Amino acid sequence: MLRSKQILLLSHCLLNVNAKVYKLANYEGCFETLLSPLMKDGxxxxxxxxxxxxxxxVNRWGQVKEQYETEFFKEQYKSLLKPIIYQLLDYKNNGYTISGCIGIDGSPxxxxxxxxxxKWGGEIDDTFNLEExxxxxxxxxxxxxxxxxxxxLLDKNNLDLKIYAVDEADPISSVKNILKELL
Structure with a gap:
């Protein structure tokens, strides 16, 4: 059986940059610089x-953490992530290695x-101060x-993962550090 049984979780935009806010893309489709060596390693x-x-x-503005720090969003996120947790538990129970998760530093x-x-929010009208x-x-x-x-959710389900970050401000240095640990 040709299976490495090694799995990484990825923030969505690492495989699909089109999900990012306009003008934040540092690559065309997927972050090949990071993903190709990992794929080659199985x-x-x-x-x-x-x-x-x-x-x-897709047409959203860039936002800050305060805009998502509501109970509504947190509950929505739990709903989105429950199927992921179930997958991880199944993989773990069947001898797979969940090698970590790669997120995006700078993201809210x-x-x-x-x-x-x-302090991001309010009405954009003649009293709005963009500079402020x-x-x-x-x-x-x-x-x-x-x-x-x-x-x-990981803690609640006794899933211990190493968490890595690609820094949007310096993605190439981030990749070198992540690959050094994973390969």
Missing amino acids: YGFIQLPCPELITCG NCGITKTTRG TLSSTRSVNEKGVYMEVFCE
Whole structure:
């Protein structure tokens, strides 16, 4: 049987950059620089659903963590992630190795070690101050909302995974570090 029994979970946009907010794509389709060496080493992938695409669509604006930090979104994310948890449990119970999960640092949802916060919202009218809104955004060292929910579900189900991050600000350095650990 030709199976490596090695599985990685991936943030959706690593396999489909089209899910990202416009102008954030660092590659054309999938992140081949990261994925090709992993494929050659025998890894299989589980693509996590993109919470932003599902809840806000392709034509959404870039957002900050505060906009997704609601009980409604957290419950939606649990619903999206339950089938993933069931798959992981089945794989684990059948001798497969879940080698980790790769998220996207900087994302309000899929950030692993950093996400973006800010005073983002309101009406865009003649009183709106774009400069003030933009200057309120900041990078913070915490997980995005989706990854917080995912990690809670992993803990609840006794699934211990190594979590990696591709940094949107420096994807190539991130890839080198991830590949060094996984290959």
